[in-house]
Amino acid sequence: MPYASAYITGLLLAFMVSFNGMLASYTSAYFSSFIFNVIGLIIFSLLLLRPQTLHPNQSRPALFWLLIPGALSALTIVMSNTTVAQLGITLMIGISLLGQVLTSLVIDGFGLMGKEKVKISFR
Numbered sequence: 221m222p223y224a225s226a227y228i229t230g231l232l233l234a235f236m237v238s239f240n241g242m243l244a245s246y247t248s249a250y251f252s253s254f255i256f257n258v259i260g261l262i263i264f265s266l267l268l269l270r271p272q273t274l275h276p277n278q279s280r281p282a283l284f285w286l287l288i289p290g291a292l293s294a295l296t297i298v299m300s301n302t303t304v305a306q307l308g309i310t311l312m313i314g315i316s317l318l319g320q321v322l323t324s325l326v327i328d329g330f331g332l333m334g335k336e337k338v339k340i341s342f343r
Contacts, residue, residue, distance in 0.1 A: 241304030
């Protein structure tokens with residue numbers, strides 16, 4: 221199931237970049253990013269209304285760490301919106317995937333960001 225979920229995530233990212241690029245071509249990269257983030261805020265606000273409990277071993281992280289993913293997401297959307305118009309969707313996503321793979325190799329290989337070291341094998 222995790223492989224199917226990862227594949228579906230890739231599909232959704234391709235559609236997201238495509239639709240954001242189209243919206244950016246009609247408006248601007250910043251307005252497109254604003255719309256994307258407002259829709260995300262609405263959806264996640266609805267999801268957060270569900271009652272949740274923390275796992276007994278889970279503590280609440282510092283607020284600063286909770287803000288980083290949102291800032292990176294907003295930056296990623298603006299950059300993809302401006303890049304799609306110049307490179308096209310296929311090349312933009314291909315280069316983005318290369319960046320994700322290389323960064324993931326470094327994080328896993330060195331055990332960065334609190335992750336366990338993963339031995340990288342090219343077999």
